[in-house]
Amino acid sequence: MxxxxxxxxxxxxxxxxxxxxxxxxxxxxxxxxxxxxxxxxxxxxxxxxxxxxxxxxxxxxxxxxxxxxxxxxxxxxxxxxxxxxxxxxxxxxxxxxxxxxxxxxxxxxxxxxxxxxxxxxxxxxxxxxxxxxxxxxxxxxxxKDSLIKAHRKLVENLSVPIIPINTSVCILPVIGSVDTFRTSILEEKVLTEIGVSRIQTLIMDLSGIADMEPRVIDHLTKIIDGASMMGCNTVITGLRVEVVRKMIHAGLSFDPNTKTLGTLQQALKEYLIS
Structure with a gap:
């Protein structure tokens, strides 16, 4: 040896x-x-x-x-x-x-x-x-530069920061308050970006969301269903206890094909290619 x-x-x-x-x-x-x-x-x-x-x-x-x-x-x-x-x-x-x-x-x-x-x-x-x-x-x-640019667009154009990490995988960090109006913007941008960029996996990080109303959660699940129809797998990370509790009480759940992971790091370990 x-x-x-x-x-x-x-x-x-x-x-x-x-x-x-x-x-x-x-x-x-x-x-x-x-x-x-x-x-x-x-x-x-x-x-x-x-x-x-x-x-x-x-x-x-x-x-x-x-x-x-x-x-x-x-x-x-x-x-x-x-x-x-x-x-x-x-x-x-x-x-x-x-x-x-x-x-x-x-x-x-x-x-x-x-x-x-x-x-x-x-x-x-x-x-x-x-x-x-x-x-x-x-x-x-x-x-960080990508986040700053995306957040600037969010303020200026009510955009959604979908950030590519390779040719087929993107991250959508949802930060701040989310209401029905913002979920409508999320729906439009997510589905459009999937179609244009041919995204195969969308990592939606919700660790920055402390709470969401049931109707907003319901709309979010519909967006995920729409992404699935377009051939894009959605991975949910960072769900907070409060959000999960509301989903349980409201009888809401993600599509069985939607993967959930505890942290963004876990998703990156699985989907980030060096």
Whole structure:
């Protein structure tokens, strides 16, 4: 077995066995972010601690494609919910420092000598972290610009921000209050855009909607039915408890072919192609 690969495997096992200590050290490093973890989870359904463990696996195992895709997903999620970028930067830098702290602990515990490979190891890990940050910020900036342009149109032309993420998949982030008038605009724009752009999958993110009246929900289900008639699958993400409760009490439900996922990130993981 390649020594470098063997070292990575053993290091990953060491990190998994000490995951709780890793979290404790990470929270000590991330001074400003640790008090915002619950808020970020509530606002954007973003689990910083779980995502930190995922990022570490990608870095140690050198899963470059998975790391790039994860960075893109994170960038879109943070842009969608307008979360302060300084928290992300501090969090990732804290992850970097914590990884190196545990590498030192692992070497002290096992007596592994990495002196000859240290500079290569340093370059490998730090390049992976930097690659994640670079892809994250590009994704954030690109999607944020699209959101700003779409929201400007929404104000100027009462448009609907349908944002393409590849040739066949688009995101429709529904943000703010939704009444019967706005659902009429949604209906017109969604069906028109499906016809013009040949959208095959429309991810409708409702995490920005705290509540909707039953008649509005009913109209929304009809829009989804119309999209299905045109050959477009709709994926609903981020449904709030209040909305679901009203649907249940009103006897409303989506078409069985309509997929629902808890968060936008879950949909992106499934439909975003790197």
């Amino acid at each position: 390649d020594k470098e690969f063997d070292y990575s495997v053993k290091l990953q096992e060491f990190l998994e066995k000490n995951s709780q200590k890793f979290e404790e050290k990470l929270l000590l490093e991330a001074v400003n972010v640790r008090d915002k973890i619950d808020e970020i989870l509530s606002v954007g359904n973003i689990n910083l601690v779980a995502n930190a463990h995922k990022l570490v696996v990608y870095i140690i195992d050198r899963q470059e494609k998975e790391l790039q895709l994860f960075a893109k997903q994170e960038g879109i999620a943070w842009a969608t919910h307008s979360i302060d970028l300084s928290f992300k930067l501090e969090w990732v830098q804290a992850i970097r420092r914590t990884i190196w702290n545990f590498i030192e602990q692992y070497n002290d515990l096992t007596g592994e000598q990495v002196t000859s490979n240290f500079f290569h190891l340093e370059k490998e890990i730090n390049n992976q972290v930097d690659a994640f940050l670079n892809a994250f910020f590009i994704s954030y900036s690109t999607y």
